Amino acid sequence: MAYVSLILGRVGKAVIVLLAILVFNFFLIHAAPGDPAAVMAGEAGATDQQFLDDLRERFGLDQPLPVQLWRYMSGVLQLDFGYSYRQQMPVLDLILDRLPATLLLTGAAFCISLLFGIIAGTLAAMRAKRPSGSIIMGLALLFYATPLYWVAMMAVLVFSVTLDWLPAYGYSTVGADYTGLAHVGDVAVHLMLPALTLGLFFMAVYTRMTRTSMLSVSQQDFVKTARAKGLAPGVIQRRHILRNALLPIITLAGLQAGQMVGGAVLTETVFAWPGIGRLMYEALMQRDYNLLLGIFFFCALLVILFNMLTDVIYRLADPRIKQGAT
Amino acid sequence: MSEPTRESGAPLLRIERLSLALPEGADRLYAVDNVSYDLKAGEILCVVGESGSGKSMTANALMGLLPTGVHVAKGRALFDGQDVLAMDELSHRALRGRRIGMIFQEPMTALNPLMRVGEQIAEVFEAHGLLTPRARRERALALLEEVRLPDPTSALRAYPFELSGGQRQRVMIAMALALEPELLIADEPTTALDVTTQAQILHLVKDLQARRGMAVMFITHDFGVVAEIADRVCVMREGKIVEMGEAREVLDHPRHDYTRALIDAIPADVVAAVGRPADTVAAVGRPAGVVAAVERPGDAIPPPRDGTDSTPLLSVSGLDKVYRSSGGWFQPKREVVALDGIGFSLGKGETLGIVGESGSGKSTLGRCIVGLNRPDSGEIRLDGVDLSALEGRALRAHRRRIQMVFQDPYASLNPRIRVGMAIAQGPIANGVPKAEALAQARTLLATVGLDGGAAERYPHEFSGGQRQRIGIARALALNPELIVADEAVSALDVSIQAQVLKLLDDLKQKLDLSLLFITHDLRVAAQICDRLIVMQKGRIVEHGSAREIFTSPQHPYTRELLEAIPGRREAPATATAGVL
Numbered sequence A: 001m002a003y004v005s006l007i008l009g010r011v012g013k014a015v016i017v018l019l020a021i022l023v024f025n026f027f028l029i030h031a032a033p034g035d036p037a038a039v040m041a042g043e044a045g046a047t048d049q050q051f052l053d054d055l056r057e058r059f060g061l062d063q064p065l066p067v068q069l070w071r072y073m074s075g076v077l078q079l080d081f082g083y084s085y086r087q088q089m090p091v092l093d094l095i096l097d098r099l100p101a102t103l104l105l106t107g108a109a110f111c112i113s114l115l116f117g118i119i120a121g122t123l124a125a126m127r128a129k130r131p132s133g134s135i136i137m138g139l140a141l142l143f144y145a146t147p148l149y150w151v152a153m154m155a156v157l158v159f160s161v162t163l164d165w166l167p168a169y170g171y172s173t174v175g176a177d178y179t180g181l182a183h184v185g186d187v188a189v190h191l192m193l194p195a196l197t198l199g200l201f202f203m204a205v206y207t208r209m210t211r212t213s214m215l216s217v218s219q220q221d222f223v224k225t226a227r228a229k230g231l232a233p234g235v236i237q238r239r240h241i242l243r244n245a246l247l248p249i250i251t252l253a254g255l256q257a258g259q260m261v262g263g264a265v266l267t268e269t270v271f272a273w274p275g276i277g278r279l280m281y282e283a284l285m286q287r288d289y290n291l292l293l294g295i296f297f298f299c300a301l302l303v304i305l306f307n308m309l310t311d312v313i314y315r316l317a318d319p320r321i322k323q324g325a326t
Numbered sequence B: 001m002s003e004p005t006r007e008s009g010a011p012l013l014r015i016e017r018l019s020l021a022l023p024e025g026a027d028r029l030y031a032v033d034n035v036s037y038d039l040k041a042g043e044i045l046c047v048v049g050e051s052g053s054g055k056s057m058t059a060n061a062l063m064g065l066l067p068t069g070v071h072v073a074k075g076r077a078l079f080d081g082q083d084v085l086a087m088d089e090l091s092h093r094a095l096r097g098r099r100i101g102m103i104f105q106e107p108m109t110a111l112n113p114l115m116r117v118g119e120q121i122a123e124v125f126e127a128h129g130l131l132t133p134r135a136r137r138e139r140a141l142a143l144l145e146e147v148r149l150p151d152p153t154s155a156l157r158a159y160p161f162e163l164s165g166g167q168r169q170r171v172m173i174a175m176a177l178a179l180e181p182e183l184l185i186a187d188e189p190t191t192a193l194d195v196t197t198q199a200q201i202l203h204l205v206k207d208l209q210a211r212r213g214m215a216v217m218f219i220t221h222d223f224g225v226v227a228e229i230a231d232r233v234c235v236m237r238e239g240k241i242v243e244m245g246e247a248r249e250v251l252d253h254p255r256h257d258y259t260r261a262l263i264d265a266i267p268a269d270v271v272a273a274v275g276r277p278a279d280t281v282a283a284v285g286r287p288a289g290v291v292a293a294v295e296r297p298g299d300a301i302p303p304p305r306d307g308t309d310s311t312p313l314l315s316v317s318g319l320d321k322v323y324r325s326s327g328g329w330f331q332p333k334r335e336v337v338a339l340d341g342i343g344f345s346l347g348k349g350e351t352l353g354i355v356g357e358s359g360s361g362k363s364t365l366g367r368c369i370v371g372l373n374r375p376d377s378g379e380i381r382l383d384g385v386d387l388s389a390l391e392g393r394a395l396r397a398h399r400r401r402i403q404m405v406f407q408d409p410y411a412s413l414n415p416r417i418r419v420g421m422a423i424a425q426g427p428i429a430n431g432v433p434k435a436e437a438l439a440q441a442r443t444l445l446a447t448v449g450l451d452g453g454a455a456e457r458y459p460h461e462f463s464g465g466q467r468q469r470i471g472i473a474r475a476l477a478l479n480p481e482l483i484v485a486d487e488a489v490s491a492l493d494v495s496i497q498a499q500v501l502k503l504l505d506d507l508k509q510k511l512d513l514s515l516l517f518i519t520h521d522l523r524v525a526a527q528i529c530d531r532l533i534v535m536q537k538g539r540i541v542e543h544g545s546a547r548e549i550f551t552s553p554q555h556p557y558t559r560e561l562l563e564a565i566p567g568r569r570e571a572p573a574t575a576t577a578g579v580l
Helices: A002-031 A036-044 A049-059 A065-077 A091-126 A131-145 A148-162 A180-217 A221-228 A233-258 A262-270 A276-285 A289-317 B057-063 B089-095 B117-127 B133-146 B152-157 B165-177 B195-212 B223-229 B247-252 B257-264 B279-284 B288-293 B362-370 B392-399 B419-429 B434-447 B452-456 B464-476 B494-511 B522-528 B546-551 B556-564
Strands: B013-021 B030-039 B044-048 B071-079 B100-103 B183-187 B215-220 B232-237 B240-246 B312-325 B334-347 B351-355 B377-382 B402-405 B482-486 B514-519 B531-536 B539-545
Touching (some): A002 A065, A002 A289, A036 A049, A091 A131, A091 A180, A091 A233, A091 A289, A148 A262, A221 A233, A221 B165, A233 A289, A262 A276, A276 A289, B013 B057, B044 B223, B057 B071, B057 B100, B057 B183, B100 B165, B117 B152, B117 B165, B133 B152, B133 B165, B195 B215, B195 B556, B215 B223, B232 B247, B232 B257, B240 B257, B257 B494, B312 B362, B312 B514, B334 B362, B334 B377, B334 B514, B334 B539, B351 B362, B351 B522, B362 B482, B362 B514, B402 B464, B419 B434, B419 B452, B419 B464, B434 B452, B434 B464, B464 B482, B482 B494, B494 B514, B494 B522, B514 B522, B522 B546, B531 B546, B539 B546, B539 B556
Parallel strands (some): B044 B215, B100 B183, B351 B514, B351 B531, B402 B482
Antiparallel strands (some): B013 B071, B232 B240, B312 B334, B312 B377
């Protein structure tokens, strides 16, 4: 019961935050110089003021800002995010079309980084005083410090161009029209390079954090208790040290998960991945207000959703956090 | 005293000329230096010493739990004929938990916070590949019953944070006893507990020991505990055994000065200790050469100290404080009543003790008086001015007059600020020029018994006792009229405790201070307080002169507290008489 009311409370707060973000983004975008009409007119080579005014009237850009805001907000409340005049499609359709690819990419990168980061960090902590531990930490530092786009280009160079193991770009093989399992396999192969590239940085972060956290937990009294029981070292590491060391990792993973939609612009561009990141980049260059606002909204929505999810997971992982104590 | 159950007469544990080397750069070469002793089956041996005496080190070596850097230099530890220190990891692990069990000092941190109590007990069987999961749970339940945990069935499913300190220690004991070990090592298991809980746990350990006939190595700093449970005693100081023998013999006729001093720190009869800081202990706690230099007081009966001023310096009335945790939009609020209609007064030059166990509200009271917490209602009058009604500038002007000495000498000094500056900051904030304040800080350091050079050093360069002296100097820097000492000596060893108490008492006389002394330890209160207030659950249950309270306690809770003091009934009067 307390659990349900907690979730309800969170949802209430989330709705307020989302509305505030909408208003804030709206004004922020309109504060930037230039508007879609100017960009379109420029592309059409027309400098005619009459043509510009016509465009603005068509898009409703001639109305005062508060009126535009009101129209936009009332649209959003009916799940109408407006129309992208650049792409000649409703914003919602555009986003929903691209969302799965992005979620697939960032989700895969998230799982890879979390899984391998924790494993590497655990190994590094258990071998803290041996060369193998230092090697793991050295690699982690390297991945942490290397720019993402460089890793991406090198990965393409090595695995696609030289070795020809993996495709260099795209979501699936163009024109192959695979179905069923063959399609899944095709996408998985295409996914591999971008997901690994995107995951490397956070993998390094998790490795470092898991190691530090485990080493500090291993100093605690209950680890001594576990050893006094005669437990085997492996069990102590897994059950007593790692379990406690994971708590700060959950917090960090929640933050990373929140960035899943907007965080892959660079990777999507390099690998020509048809996701939200590239859509956002294009919308930005073309002053596609409605589309940009729509993407911002979805980003915010996901951040809030993952924050709530993190809270729930944290409560499951740590019994000490009671509903009242926030 | 229980009889050894082994007929062969061979000791269960024999420590032979054991030396444990400390890492380089430590203040001495060996944590434990050439130590030998035996422990027979069915016997309780108390290893007694102050912090740094190396008393826990042998036990840790037995369990393979030595801190990094400490290693066995020479000697053997024969457990049932086998040298534990020479064993390979696998056979050592088979011994741990199964034949040797161990319980630790800090029940709050010794259990894994994320695992249910039942799982943690069952784990002991699992570690040694015994029983089925179902049978493990049943045994865990039986063990929780055996250590007399209230409601063992739900405790099995509880997480450690849902249990109190005493309950957690019972869980630890259940865990250590799960496989019926022949040897139980108890490393200061009652030090972190309230006095009444301590008495219960001691009783439990003794009871279980007698029932199971196991050997117990009980490590403690407290001779009261020794008097309560020990068959034999081994007194350690700076890594060496200074005295060893039958408990009764050592308690009645201590041969070494150090032992005598430790025993004296624990008044067998609290009444005898009223108004008498244990000066003799103060002397012995220092390096041997200094002992003679410290004057000892005469044998005279302490002068009555109730002749205080009739006009109170501090008067408190109707003080209430409730802690509320606001739960957010839909959560119920939780309330903890910390103070409930507290009223008392404190005369000029008087020492008032506030005694209670954890959760009694005594610290909240201290914090309200100093102005760190705001009471919900009630008055705190200092010389007639109601402090609780003041705000801003007016409050700051009065704050100077009440200063506080905190419990933890380590955490209460900023590690990155030199000691002189730490003391001078108060006066500087009150408008004293910096140079003058720093000079004054040096004088104050001398007053509390530290040399002037201390001002230039950082807190980590001082021992716990020295830091507490710095804390006192800091409180004195603002020329207060009232000092609130919140558990000011609780974190210190008994010998250091006595020194600091003596210092407080001297300063009080010299500077005409009033002292509000908050403590959970009746023995400490007995040494320094003129009057006492006993608190329980936010209320004052009894108050009166220290003598009255110790000789004829009226409230059942006070009687319970007095009863619970370890060693109170058993230690013979001669132990104290021998010193006086």
